[in-house]
Amino acid sequence: MIHLKNIYKKFDEQWVLNDINLTLDKGKCNLIIGESGSGKTVLMKSIVGLVKVDEGEIWYDERDFNRMGKHEKQALRKEMGMLFQGAALFDSLTIEENVMFPLNMFTRETYNQKLKRVNFCLDRVGLKNVNKQLPAELSGGMRKRAAIARAIALSPKYLFCDEPNSGLDPRTAIRIDNLIHDITLEFDMTTIVNSHDMNSVLEIGDKVIYIYEGCKCWEGNREEVLHSDNKALNNFVFATKMAQKIKKADPT
Amino acid sequence: MLTKALANIGKYMLLMKSVFSRPEKRTVYYRQTIREIESHGLGSIGIITIISLFVGAAITIQTNFNIENPWLPRYIVGVTVRDSLLLEFSSTMVGLVIAGKSGSSIASEIGMMRVTEQIDALEVMGVNPAAFLILPKLIAMVLFLPLLCAISVTIGLLGGYLICLTSDVVPVSDYIYGIQYVFYPYYLTYAMVKTAFYAFIIASVAGYFGYRVEGGAVQVGKSSTRAVVLSSILILLADLILTKLILH
Numbered sequence: 057m058i059h060l061k062n063i064y065k066k067f068d069e070q071w072v073l074n075d076i077n078l079t080l081d082k083g084k085c086n087l088i089i090g091e092s093g094s095g096k097t098v099l100m101k102s103i104v105g106l107v108k109v110d111e112g113e114i115w116y117d118e119r120d121f122n123r124m125g126k127h128e129k130q131a132l133r134k135e136m137g138m139l140f141q142g143a144a145l146f147d148s149l150t151i152e153e154n155v156m157f158p159l160n161m162f163t164r165e166t167y168n169q170k171l172k173r174v175n176f177c178l179d180r181v182g183l184k185n186v187n188k189q190l191p192a193e194l195s196g197g198m199r200k201r202a203a204i205a206r207a208i209a210l211s212p213k214y215l216f217c218d219e220p221n222s223g224l225d226p227r228t229a230i231r232i233d234n235l236i237h238d239i240t241l242e243f244d245m246t247t248i249v250n251s252h253d254m255n256s257v258l259e260i261g262d263k264v265i266y267i268y269e270g271c272k273c274w275e276g277n278r279e280e281v282l283h284s285d286n287k288a289l290n291n292f293v294f295a296t297k298m299a300q301k302i303k304k305a306d307p308t
Numbered sequence: 309m310l311t312k313a314l315a316n317i318g319k320y321m322l323l324m325k326s327v328f329s330r331p332e333k334r335t336v337y338y339r340q341t342i343r344e345i346e347s348h349g350l351g352s353i354g355i356i357t358i359i360s361l362f363v364g365a366a367i368t369i370q371t372n373f374n375i376e377n378p379w380l381p382r383y384i385v386g387v388t389v390r391d392s393l394l395l396e397f398s399s400t401m402v403g404l405v406i407a408g409k410s411g412s413s414i415a416s417e418i419g420m421m422r423v424t425e426q427i428d429a430l431e432v433m434g435v436n437p438a439a440f441l442i443l444p445k446l447i448a449m450v451l452f453l454p455l456l457c458a459i460s461v462t463i464g465l466l467g468g469y470l471i472c473l474t475s476d477v478v479p480v481s482d483y484i485y486g487i488q489y490v491f492y493p494y495y496l497t498y499a500m501v502k503t504a505f506y507a508f509i510i511a512s513v514a515g516y517f518g519y520r521v522e523g524g525a526v527q528v529g530k531s532s533t534r535a536v537v538l539s540s541i542l543i544l545l546a547d548l549i550l551t552k553l554i555l556h
């Protein structure tokens with residue numbers, strides 16, 4: 057569980073995060089949705105400490121992130137996995153070396169044990185026969201999946217995914233969504249997913265948080281998202297013609 | 309302008325502080341250092357050889373031209389060529405050539421990792437990105453560049469020898485006698501120590517410029533150009549200071 061209290065962040069006199077209070081639950085996919093530029097990436101980077109917040113507290117279970125020393129933060133980060141918006145695989149390393157990287161850095165296992173773990177993770181995300189390939193030789197969706205494999209290599213307690221399926225075709229997008237959902241349940245992780253894709257919301261949104269212009273505007277689950285009377289949320293959810301038609305056809 | 313420079317020096321110091329913090333895992337850093345020696349050390353032997361060969365030949369001709377005096381013995385040319393290579397040419401040449409070659413590649417490699425969020429990815433994993441990315445390069449260059457300098461001196465002398473052999477600049481026997489005449493091993497140490505300083509300048513300045521890139525490909529390019537320019541200037545400055553300090 058991750059708990060945020062009164063988070064504020066501004067860039068050049070403009071508030072990007074404004075008084076965010078949140079609880080992100082364990083064993084669930086916590087979806088953060090919002091328009092482009094609403095502050096989702098900044099929020100996620102603030103939670104993992106890549107962006108320093110101006111004010112507010114971040115609690116990882118019983119641990120106060122702001123009060124942690126350098127070494128405690130490093131220890132906590134071994135429990136985190138993160139998928140970046142652009143995958144951020146190390147492009148000088150092969151896929152196998154990429155997934156093995158955290159294992160090399162933080163475990164004392166033998167090469168064969170590590171290789172076994174790497175193959176398990178790659179298999180889990182549905183990647184086969186790409187061990188010796190470089191990230192540049194893979195398609196966008198395969199790169200995202202390899203990055204997920206790297207993120208779960210150390211069996212993290214907290215998994216962060218920044219737009220795991222942006223720029224992918226609907227079928228691959230849903231596969232990646234389901235993959236994230238499955239591993240969340242399987243390993244009982246606290247998973248946070250940034251998205252602006254309504255399909256993801258309906259598919260895996262165990263908990264949905266809507267961010268509007270840097271404020272938390274609405275919170276609920278995938279059932280409630282379609283029936284809320286929050287105006288900003290409705291504009292977001294029913295932005296497309298297709299969604300509007302579905303709403304008309306099914307007024308419940 | 310001045311405050312900006314001071315701010316940059318401060319940030320550079322802070323970055324160096326995190327570069328020299330304890331590695332998470334020695335074996336990984338060790339392996340990385342070997343890789344860097346391969347790319348920034350062994351990979352530069354070729355270019356240093358070619359340049360040194362030509363410069364050595366040119367210095368021999370020039371020196372002979374400058375001290376053509378019937379009162380001076382001919383072997384003096386050999387002595388002068390050797391000492392100029394040792395004291396100035398080889399170390400500066402290696403410094404400037406490697407600043408251009410490795411400096412730009414280090415700055416753009418790290419800069420590209422910054423803009424594609426690979427550095428953030430390292431940080432989220434709990435790795436200290438500054439140390440992991442810069443320290444192995446720094447160690448590799450500080451260890452290997454002095455060796456390149458020694459190679460450069462040797463090849464430079466060979467260049468002079470070849471020019472004596474193929475034209476009538478100085479008789480070969482005089483040249484050979486000259487380059488062995490009153491040799492101070494201390495000069496070689498001096499050249500290699502100087503080069504080690506240059507290596508530190510190149511790796512740390514290029515690392516700094518790459519590390520603090522913000523933006524995209526354009527900024528990466530600009531940063532790597534700046535890294536090369538600044539490290540070249542710093543190398544020449546260091547040359548002046550070290551020469552004054554050590555040789556006087």
Ligand SMILES: Nc1ncnc2c1ncn2[C@@H]1O[C@H](COP(=O)(O)OP(=O)(O)OP(=O)(O)O)[C@@H](O)[C@H]1O
Binds near residue numbers: 092
């Ligand atoms: N480093 C920065 N410096 C200045 N402003 C920034 C910085 N990072 C983000 N911002 C601003 O913060 C706001 C929120 O950006 P953010 O990247 O969080 O959006 P997002 O919700 O992730 O959008 P998208 O869905 O397009 O990824 C934007 O207006 C952006 O201009």
Ligand SMILES: [Mg+2]
Binds near residue numbers: 096097098141218
């Ligand atoms: Mg974003």
